[in-house]
Amino acid sequence: MNRLLPGFQLKSPATAAALSVAAAILLVPANYLPVLSTDFSGQARTDTIYSGVVELWRQNLWAIAAIVFIASIVIPILKLLGLGWLLWCVRRPVARNPRRETKIYATLDFIGRWSMLDVFLAAFLGGLVQFGQLSTVTPRSGIVAFGSVVVLTVLATQAFDPRLFWRKHGSSPS
Amino acid sequence: MGPPDATLTCHFCGQIHRAARLEPGEKARCVRCDTLLAHGPRLGRDAPLVFAVTGLALALPSALLPFVTAGKLGDHQSCKLFTGVAAMWGDGMRAMAVLVLVCGGLMPIALLASIAVRNLPDRFRALRQNVRPALRLIRPLEHWAIPEVQVLAVLVALVKLHSVVNLQVGPGFWSYCAMTVALLVAQNSSEYDSDPADNASGEPAPASS
Numbered sequence: 001m002n003r004l005l006p007g008f009q010l011k012s013p014a015t016a017a018a019l020s021v022a023a024a025i026l027l028v029p030a031n032y033l034p035v036l037s038t039d040f041s042g043q044a045r046t047d048t049i050y051s052g053v054v055e056l057w058r059q060n061l062w063a064i065a066a067i068v069f070i071a072s073i074v075i076p077i078l079k080l081l082g083l084g085w086l087l088w089c090v091r092r093p094v095a096r097n098p099r100r101e102t103k104i105y106a107t108l109d110f111i112g113r114w115s116m117l118d119v120f121l122a123a124f125l126g127g128l129v130q131f132g133q134l135s136t137v138t139p140r141s142g143i144v145a146f147g148s149v150v151v152l153t154v155l156a157t158q159a160f161d162p163r164l165f166w167r168k169h170g171s172s173p174s
Numbered sequence: 175m176g177p178p179d180a181t182l183t184c185h186f187c188g189q190i191h192r193a194a195r196l197e198p199g200e201k202a203r204c205v206r207c208d209t210l211l212a213h214g215p216r217l218g219r220d221a222p223l224v225f226a227v228t229g230l231a232l233a234l235p236s237a238l239l240p241f242v243t244a245g246k247l248g249d250h251q252s253c254k255l256f257t258g259v260a261a262m263w264g265d266g267m268r269a270m271a272v273l274v275l276v277c278g279g280l281m282p283i284a285l286l287a288s289i290a291v292r293n294l295p296d297r298f299r300a301l302r303q304n305v306r307p308a309l310r311l312i313r314p315l316e317h318w319a320i321p322e323v324q325v326l327a328v329l330v331a332l333v334k335l336h337s338v339v340n341l342q343v344g345p346g347f348w349s350y351c352a353m354t355v356a357l358l359v360a361q362n363s364s365e366y367d368s369d370p371a372d373n374a375s376g377e378p379a380p381a382s383s
Contacts, residue, residue, distance in 0.1 A: 040338045041338075056334070059337075061333060061334070064330050064333050064334065067326070067330060068330065098187070098207070099206075099207055099208060102186050102187060102207040102209070103207075103208075105186065106186060106209065109317075112317075113317070113320045113323055114323055114326075116277060116320055116323045116327075117323055117326060117327050117330070118327075119270060119273065119274060120258075120274060120277075120278060120323060120324045120327030120328075121327040121330055121331055122258075122262075122270075123258030123259060123261070123262050123270070123271070123274045124253075124258045124324075124327055124328055124331050125258075125331050125334075125335070126258055126261045126262060126265065127253045127257035127258030127259075127260065127261040127262075128242055128244050128251060128253040128257070128258070128331070128335075129244060129251070129335065129339065130251055130261070131244075131246050131249055131251060131339075132249075134246050134247060134249065135246055135338065135339060138265065139261075139262060139265060139267060139270070143267070143270060144267055144269065144270055147269070147270045147273055148269075151273065154317060154318075158314065158317065162186050162187065162207075163186070163187055163188040165187075166187045166188060166189075166206065166207070
């Protein structure tokens with residue numbers, strides 16, 4: 001890998017930043033493009049992530065709407081903001097509060113997986129609801145963009161090394 | 175007590191700790207960043223192995239038995255664990271199909287196998303040593319084992335669909351739920367939150383509290 005890309009390090013702030021920027025760019029089509037087309041007895045509709053949440057809310061499925069909203073909209077944005085904050089912190093000459101920053105990193109590392117909810121949902125519905133003329137559910141291109149955002153944010157978190165905070169803090173492992 | 179030179183490294187801050195055996199209920203936290211490093215066995219020292227083997231045994235019915243059956247005006251459609259993966263693959267979304275297959279099927283099984291091998295009794299030490307390179311490969315991929323998210327997605331889908339089609343939950347889904355619980359219990363009853371194979375001594379070693 002290094003012969004092809006001299007100086008490239010898999011686990012570095014630069015790699016984490018590049019992956020985060022790519023995820024942030026893909027977040028636009030992920031939210032703009034439709035993720036699911038449904039046709040129930042002739043009532044066809046195409047939903048983006050947000051319009052899907054609104055529809056669930058309109059059907060009085062508030063808890064489900066809240067789960068999908070948090071997993072598919074709040075968490076990806078929070079994760080990108082959090083990674084941005086950590087990357088900014090690591091650029092400071094001295095780490096101010098490495099313990100707090102490590103906890104933020106651990107939280108981002110844990111919550112990222114829940115964004116996969118919409119991808120699993122699209123796959124399951126697409127496999128189950130295939131009744132020809134009566135009812136069909138088809139995943140659309142937005143789910144590819146959204147899935148890519150999830151993968152890139154997970155990879156960005158893995159590429160970020162929280163030990164950097166402690167090296168800047170000056171305390172060496174004993 | 176563990177071997178005198180056994181150590182455990184915090185994977186968040188790199189702090190190295192001297193190892194010590196923990197009693198049930200005891201927790202070992204990193205002295206520097208407060209990350210949980212290890213805890214005493216909550217359900218007995220064999221619990222991770224027992225639950226990992228249980229999870230592996232449940233993987234087969236999860237994959238082969240019907241997950242959910244949907245009915246509409248006399249027409250019935252049954253799906254299994256990987257029906258959605260096949261549908262996505264057929265729709266040309268191959269990368270997403272592979273992602274769902276890996277996160278919902280392959281990695282949970284690999285993680286269960288990894289926990290089972292790590293916790294094998296001492297008489298299987300040779301086997302443990304032989305598969306250590308494979309365990310090291312699986313370790314960074316553990317993030318991708320997320321069957322609990324798949325279970326939540328199926329529950330969301332069932333609530334969403336119940337007003338438009340008749341639904342019947344099959345034994346495949348219950349097996350998958352049980353496999354997910356077994357995986358979570360096996361993970362949480364393991365003594366180590368980091369892989370003891372990463373220890374400087376190279377031997378599984380308890381952590382200091």
